[in-house]
Amino acid sequence: MYIGLDLGTSGLKALLIDAEQKVVAESTAPLNVSRPHPGWSEQSPADWLTATSAAMEGLAAQAPLGQVKAIGLSGQMHGATLLDAAQDVLRPCMLWNDTRAHAEAAALDADPLWRQVTGNIVFPGFTAPKVMWVAKNEPKIFEKTSKILLPKDYLRLWLTGEAVSEMSDAAGTSWLDTGARDWSDALLAASGLTRDHMPRLVEGSAVSGTLRRELADRWGLPADVIVAGGGGDNAASAVGVGVVRAGDAFISLGTSGVLFAASDAYQPDAATAVHTFCHALPDTWHQMGVFLAATDALNWYARLVGSDAAALTGELGDLRAPGRTLFLPYLGGERTPHNDAQIRASLTGLEHATDRAAGTAAVLEGVTFAVRDSYDALASTGTKFDRLIAVGGGSRSDYWLAAIATALDMPVQVPVAGDFGGAFGAARLALMADTGAGTEAAPVPTISKVIEPVGALTAAFADAHDRYRNTYLALRGLS
Known part of the structure; x- marks a missing residue:
């Protein structure tokens, strides 16, 4: 069996499928968005963990999880989750629909290097301009920032202890060389950052880590459950719909x-x-x-x-x-x-x-x-x-x-x-990571x-x- 976790803006969804990709159980937990100022949109990463625990407990109440082999992750893209050297969250996560960094986005986009390397406009909702906003408006927090994670990847850190992202979500940060599928040292340097601030990269259908034993025991999962790279919400949904x-x-x-x-x-x-x-x-x-x-x-x-x-x-x-x-x-x-x-x-x-x-x-x-x-x-x-x-x-x-x-x-x-949404696609990516299957495991419905x-x-x-x-x-x- 395989689990897909989809960290959305309004809630977290957990989905359990069997080896034939039939849905066995599903559970959701709500999330709230804070909008302290016009154009701002934030969430507390601690709420993501609480929602994940509630959704996993909801799955466990519907079906035994002792045969689960892998978990896949999907989630809202572009969020800036800033951690210090102790992996503690420094401020609320600025979400995909937070537009406060429009001036920073325009400044970055004015340099042709950003479009040349990433293949995209630097949009206000992307991660890099948000971090530049922090550097300008909250410099003490920027100085303490040791790691920058996307929302689902902060969830992964809690699940596995590993700071890892995958290509589809990383492409929405404005720091990825999208053609080379790797972080751009030049763009990171232009932001006052290095690779050390970034998570390790894997493909979405690859193994990113193993579920922590404490959580496996809490939810009734085996000790060796792997966690797949997964995908940003739209890429995971695409896998879900073939x-x-x-x-x-x-x-x-x-x-x-x-x-x-x-x-x-x-x-x-x-x-x-x-x-x-x-x-x-x-x-x-x-x-x-x-x-x-x-x-x-x-x-x-x-x-x-x-x-x-x-x-x-x-x-x-x-x-x-x-x-x-x-x-x-x-x-x-x-x-x-x-x-x-x-x-x-x-x-x-x-x-x-x-x-x-x-x-x-x-x-x-x-x-x-x-x-x-x-x-x-x-x-x-x-x-x-x-x-x-x-x-x-x-x-x-x-x-x-x-x-x-x-x-x-x-x-x-x-x-x-x-x-056929993000949670289903994430579960399919978990199956791929476990079995080594390719696109044949993602047929059109x-x-x-x-x-x-x-x-x-x-x-x-x-x-x-x-x-x-x-x-x-x-x-x-x-x-």
Whole structure:
């Protein structure tokens, strides 16, 4: 049996699968986010450990864990967990959606070396600018910093006593030479750091350490359970849904959204704001377009009109042509393709005919056009795919998927009901680390239905997307 632990922003999930990859048990524990100032987003790493203990105890209550062979880790990316020489946490972890370091990110990104080495823009949410913010605003903490770990890797330190990361998560720090799959000494030096501040690197399907005996005894696990490298949340989710080969992609409609394509080559184009990261498997990379509000945008609109998201989407019926009302879903800024932490959302083109359903359709269309922007950005780098799988809470809306299929002019495949998220991918990586299996251990799930583009509406969606782009340009004063 194998366990996947997924350290999310709002909770930690533990998943137990058997050797045939069937889910045996699952357990979750909630987490809270602290926002002491506008643009700040923090968590206490101690809470991660408490949540992990609760989730593991929840698994043990459902099934005996004496046959577990390996544990895999997944988690939220980009967090800055700063430790002193005694491995004590120096300050709350700044999370992926913490944007206070926008000035530091711009300063780093102004040096061409960063994009050249990492293949990516230095985004405000990445780890390096956060640490530079600490150096400027909390210099005593920076001076005491002995080790910098990503969230799931702090969890690994507690589980194994080993300071280790893996390629997919490390690629989101802005310190990794993404093509070489190694830390960049030049970028670390530019940050006042050395390799000693960084964890050791392994591949996601490799062994990173062994579970501490104290924890194995506490949870009823064998003494020799290994812990796999694992993956950042999106890379682990890709392993979970079988997107591990060039030509395959998935669209995730969660709180934020991701268009993720696997690649067997390193082909960055930072100017597009596409994320080019290592995948969680050896000799594999991936590219992502990231849009910061997906179901978050729909839930915002549901609160605005006093309804719930499922009721709103259920009122729409068959896919309709976009109306005059346009929604730009930039509630908290945007990454791909704009790299703009300051821009905010806009609902325009309101008229007497705009009712609740028209507003719902406009919100879904706005996120759909953000997906199209990411699709175009990936295409401009040369990344192509012929299979697109939909996951996440938003994928339960056939209307939304039909809009995306029509806007991309590409079928969208929906897997059978099941868990294909980060915890499942982490458990698969644990199996790989234990058995030495490769991509054959990460098949694409059975597809329950395919949402085809509505050919009669492709031109209308293309026209609406043009209006969407022009509205963005006007909003930014660029038209």
